[in-house]
Every structure is written in structure tokens, then in C-alpha cells.
Amino acid sequence: MKKGSPPVVAQVLSSFIAASQHGPRPLPLFLDILRDQTAGSPERSAAALAGLRAYQDAARAKPRKAMPARFRKGQARLRDYGAKGATGRAVIVIPSLINPPHILDLRPESSLLRWLASQGHRPFLLDWGTQGPKARDLDVDAHITRVLLPLIAKFSVPPILIGYCLGGTMALAASCLTEVAGLALIASPWHFTGYGSAARAEIAALWDSAKPTCDTLGLVPMEVLQAGFWRLDPARTIAKYEAFAALEPDSEAARSFIALEDWANGGAPLPFATGVQIFENFIAADTPGTGAWQIGGVTIAPAALSCPAIEFVSLNDRIVPAASAANLRDRRDLGAGHVGMIVGRSARTQLWEPLSDWLKALPLPK
Structure with a gap:
């Protein structure tokens, strides 16, 4: 956690680290984005963290068997x-x-x-x-x-x-x-x-920092790719968890969110x-x-x-x-x-x- 994170983040971070992680991956980067997007608004920060907690703790249905x-x-x-x-x-x-x-x-x-x-x-x-x-x-x-x-x-x-x-x-x-x-x-x-010069420059900087480690691993971990996606739309990355906190746990909207986020936080590394x-x-x-x-x-x-x-x-x-x-x-x-x-x-x-x-x-x- 970076120095200067909102107090509400510090109060709950230890419980997130101890929890069974369904996502988002990578969690430290998510928390950094949350800090930036909710600066000066402890209510928004608390709502997003409540949504994150609810998402991580939600019951999952048994995965369906893959088609032949x-x-x-x-x-x-x-x-x-x-x-x-x-x-x-x-x-x-x-x-x-x-x-x-x-x-x-x-x-x-x-x-x-x-x-x-x-x-x-x-x-x-x-x-x-x-x-x-x-x-x-x-x-x-x-x-x-x-x-x-x-x-x-x-x-x-x-x-x-x-x-x-x-x-x-x-x-x-x-x-x-x-x-x-x-x-x-x-x-x-x-x-x-078509991604625009600013987005391409930011993605290039991300790759420059990650490339040496990926070269050593022989793989590009999913977390590197996810970080690139989040940088394209950081506001929505946080806002969707704020909205999830207000949903009824057994609602269709909540079940759809969980299935979609589990997919978005999954994925194998790339060569x-x-x-x-x-x-x-x-x-x-x-x-x-x-x-x-x-x-x-x-x-x-x-x-x-x-x-x-x-x-x-x-x-x-x-x-x-x-x-x-x-x-x-x-x-x-x-x-x-x-x-x-x-x-x-x-x-x-x-x-x-x-x-x-x-x-x-x-x-x-x-």
C-alpha cells in the first residue's frame, strides 16, 4: 500500500490480503487506482471497498463442465x-x-x-x-x-x-x-x-517496466495485461464496484456481475x-x-x-x-x-x- 492511502483503505486492507482472492488482479494496483479515483471522497472509497468485499465473499456456483x-x-x-x-x-x-x-x-x-x-x-x-x-x-x-x-x-x-x-x-x-x-x-x-497517442504511450511504459520480468519468466502474466486494461478506463474500474455494493446479493444483476468479473480476472499467461x-x-x-x-x-x-x-x-x-x-x-x-x-x-x-x-x-x- 502506498504512503498516504485513505484511512478507510488501511482499515480493511489486511482483511483483503487474508481473504480468498477471487480478484481483482492485481489487487495492489486496484487499491492504488481506488485511492486516486476516490481522493477526497471517503464515502466513495468505502462503497467501492464494500463492493469488493461482497464480490470476494460471494458464493460461486459450481463451474459448468466444458463442452467436448x-x-x-x-x-x-x-x-x-x-x-x-x-x-x-x-x-x-x-x-x-x-x-x-x-x-x-x-x-x-x-x-x-x-x-x-x-x-x-x-x-x-x-x-x-x-x-x-x-x-x-x-x-x-x-x-x-x-x-x-x-x-x-x-x-x-x-x-x-x-x-x-x-x-x-x-x-x-x-x-x-x-x-x-x-x-x-x-x-x-x-x-x-485508433487507441490514441496517450493510451499507447501509457501502455508502452507499462510494457517497458514489465518486459524484463516477463522475459525471465518466459510468460506474460495476466496481471500485466489486466493493468493495461484498467489504465484505459480507471474510473469505470472503481465505479462498477461502488455500484455492486448497492445490489441485492441474490439479484440477477449481482450474479451477472460476479460471473463477468470472475471471467475478467481469469486467464492464462501469454507466451x-x-x-x-x-x-x-x-x-x-x-x-x-x-x-x-x-x-x-x-x-x-x-x-x-x-x-x-x-x-x-x-x-x-x-x-x-x-x-x-x-x-x-x-x-x-x-x-x-x-x-x-x-x-x-x-x-x-x-x-x-x-x-x-x-x-x-x-x-x-x-
Whole structure:
């Protein structure tokens, strides 16, 4: 704890340290942000800490069993959500390498994958798995060429790709390298200059301080990535815990918050080379947005796509700003946020249904 922290923080910090930690990770940084955001307002500080205490102490439901793996490649699994009797093409849903993949199947009532299956589609979720230090040289390109492309090749008929967040960036790359039947991007960054110079400079400073330790570990811990996300919107990082303190513990809103925060505070570490490519090649140098990204001599760019493609962009996304979008010809702008467009109350009307309609309009396999 930093010198000068509000007294209310000092009074409860020891109990947080002793508690079973569900998050947020890293807790010391969260408390520093809390101090900065609630300076001069002990009432707000107390409310946020009460929300944090309630979140950490909340009972958790037993985790659901993962869907069966249809195909495997290294640590990755392609999990089968397909509806029985579905006749359409396989749809591979590709999450980001950052945070667990189950945001796309968060709860029964907010599962994009299960809903797509209920509409007659054949969705498969790419679970990237957990890499250890031995995979330190596995960068983003290698995830695409050594994992994603071989899994796509398992299907006798080219599948459709749906990519969320960084998963969309990678799905676009895969679509430039192999035949696919269609590509849908959801909140996927491409023009990394769209984050703005201030945010990119702050993220660069974070990476500069973390890189030596990550190099030694051979991994980029989730806490490093989480710290970057929090810096993009520190006010909301604290405000959501203030709001949670006022919720009824057994309410639907409280259960949804807990499930979402557990997901946001989860996630496996990334191989060191993946961190280097994300922080230095993508965010700092903007190799995708400048047209400088190549894999195996092939330029990776939206203009190189030969398949039908659509892009769903949030106009109020703090994690992937609208200015970073690929700007595909078929672009749909949404009012929901980065996570809200997947699991929020308006997700079904804003994203799920238009996405399903687009999938149904694609030509069936011959």
C-alpha cells in the first residue's frame, strides 16, 4: 500500500490480503487506482471497498463442465457446441488470447454459442488452452499458423470464422492464409493508432517496466495485461464496484456481475513472444493498420480477403475503440460496450440476431 492511502483503505486492507482472492488482479494496483479515483471522497472509497468485499465473499456456483473437444492441436481444443441436425457450415468462434474463452458461453441465459446452436448453426469454440514457459517463442503469428490453420484444415468443407477482440484480428489473418466461407469480426482491433497517442504511450511504459520480468519468466502474466486494461478506463474500474455494493446479493444483476468479473480476472499467461508482438508490433508499431503485417510472405490486410466479411463495431468501447476497427465494407455500428455486446441485456437484438441472419444468408456448402 502506498504512503498516504485513505484511512478507510488501511482499515480493511489486511482483511483483503487474508481473504480468498477471487480478484481483482492485481489487487495492489486496484487499491492504488481506488485511492486516486476516490481522493477526497471517503464515502466513495468505502462503497467501492464494500463492493469488493461482497464480490470476494460471494458464493460461486459450481463451474459448468466444458463442452467436448472435437479436435485438438497442442494445448488448444475446438469445443463442439453444434446443434443436432444442423446442416449449415461449421462456425469456428475464436476468442482473444487474453482472458478465458468462456465469455462466449458465460451463463446459460447469456451464451452466444448456445444461442447460435439453438438457431440451427454449428458453432465450435476455440479454447486456446494454457501455455507454459517452454512456449516462450510462440508469438501471435505462430498461434495462427501452428494452431488455428491446422484446426481449420480439419474440416472437409471450409468453415466460417467469427473472431472476438484479438481473436478477430487473428481470424482476419487466417482468412488471408487459407480458404474460409466467411468472416465476422466482433469488437476486433486493426488500426492500433485508433487507441490514441496517450493510451499507447501509457501502455508502452507499462510494457517497458514489465518486459524484463516477463522475459525471465518466459510468460506474460495476466496481471500485466489486466493493468493495461484498467489504465484505459480507471474510473469505470472503481465505479462498477461502488455500484455492486448497492445490489441485492441474490439479484440477477449481482450474479451477472460476479460471473463477468470472475471471467475478467481469469486467464492464462501469454507466451513471452506473444506479449512482444502485441505490445511492440501491434500497439506500438501498428503493423496491421499500416499494412506491414506479413506471415510467411503473405500480406495480412482486409483488402486481401476473398470471402464474405462483416464487422460489428461498438461506438462506446473503451477496450477496443471504434477508431481501431478494420472498417470492412459491411460494418455494423452498435451501442453496446465491448463486453455488453456479447453478454449484455441488449446483446441479442444488437449482435446475436444480426450475426445469425448474416450467417444464414451465406451460401450453403455444395
